[in-house]
Amino acid sequence: MYEVIEEEGLRIMHIEFPDLSRDKPVIGKGTQLKRTTLGEWVELGENNLIDNCVIGDYNYTGQYCFMQNSDLKKFISIAAQVRIGPTNHPYDRVSQHIFSYNGASYGFEQKDTDFLEKRQQIRTTIGNDVWIGHGAIIQSGLTVGDGAVIGSGAVVTHDVAPYTIVGGVSAKVIKDRFADEIKTDLEQIAWWNWSRQKLEEYYLDFRLPVEEFIKKHLKD
Template sequence: MHMDFPKLSKDKPTIGKGTQLKRTTLGQWIELGENNLIDNCVIGDYNYTGQYCFMQNSDLKKFISIAAQVRIGPTNHPYDRVSQHIFAYNGAAYGFDQKDTDFLEKRQQVRTTIGNDVWIGHGAIIQTGLTVGNGAVIGSGAVVTHDVEPYTIVGGVSAKVIKDRFSDEIKTDLESIAWWNWSRQDLEKYYMDFRLPVEEFIKRHV
C-alpha cells in the first residue's frame, strides 16, 4: 500500500491530532503522530513518532524513527515505601494536598537518552534512566531494561542482543563520521550517498 508522507516544515513541527506536549523542547523537521503524550522531553531534529506514543523525562537526539504505541522513560512508583499508590505522594485528586515535591523532582531528573538514527519498533518499552546508543534497533514489543550499545539490534522481554548491524570497525567509522551532526547544506550535498553500500559511504566520508 502506497502512503503519502506529509511535507514537513523546518521550523513548524507537524503535530498530530490529540497530541499533548508539556515542558518539552522540539527541534527542526519534527513530526509527531496522533495522541502522543510527551512530558519533560528534549526532541532533536528530524525525529518522528507514530500514534499513541508516551514519553517522559527523556532526551532524544536526531533522526530517530519511532513506531506507534512506544513508551519511553516510564516513571516508577515508590515500591519501597508503605504505599506505592499515587495518593501517598501526589494525592491532590484524592483531596490530599501535601505533594511530595522531593520525590517528584528526583523522579524527573532520571533521564532516558535515545541516540541518533535509532529505530524503535511498534509497542516497545524503554525503561527510565537508560541510554540507547546511536544506530541501534529496538524490536517491536521489546521491553528494554538495560543500556543498548550502538548499532546493535535488540528484542524480546526483557530485551537481549539479537545481532550487530555492522562490524566493530564499521561502527567506529560511522560514529567518527557522525553524519547526524552535518549541516543541512551537507545533508543536501551528500544526500544520494545514503543509498550507497555502507563501506562505500565510509570510504567517501571517513
C-alpha cells in the first residue's frame, strides 16, 4: 500500500506498511493464488500470480511477482517484479507452443497431462531469510540457500550457496555476507525456527553485531 503526502509543495509517495495478522494473510489487489499454501504473518503485494507454491511464515512480496512450483521457507523478502520457477516449454518437440500440450483456449481439449505433471514436480526452493531484489529471475529447479541475497535484475541459473550475494546475467557470486565460521554458527542457531514467543523475547538482539548475536544464542 502507498500513501501520497504533500510536503512543501511536493507530492511524495511513502510506503505504508500494513498491520499483519498471524492467521489472515494480507493479499494485494489483483493477486491470484492457485493450489498454494500460505503460512502465518504473510503479505503478498498487488497483482501477484502464484501457482502451486508453499509460502512460509513471515514472507512478503512486492508488486507483479510471478511464482510457480516453488517452496519458500521463512522470513523471505521479495521485491517487485520477481519471477521464481518459470516453467519451460517442450523445445525438443515439433512445436513448443502451448497449444500442443495445453490447448483448451484454442479448442484442443486433450491435455498432455504427463508433460504438465512432470513440469509441476520440478520444484524451486528459496531458503530462510533470503532477500530477492527487484526484477530478479530464479530459474526452475534451483535451490537458494539460507541468508542469500539475489541482486536486482539478476538471472539465477545455478544453485546459490547460503549467505552468498549474487548478481548479474547470468548471476555470479559477488561476495559472501559472512565468514564461513559465522555462516555455520547462524545455520546452527536457525533463528527462523524460533517460536513467536522466543522471537518476541529476543527481538532486540537482531540489532546486535552478528558476532554478539552468535555468542549469546549459539549455546541455546
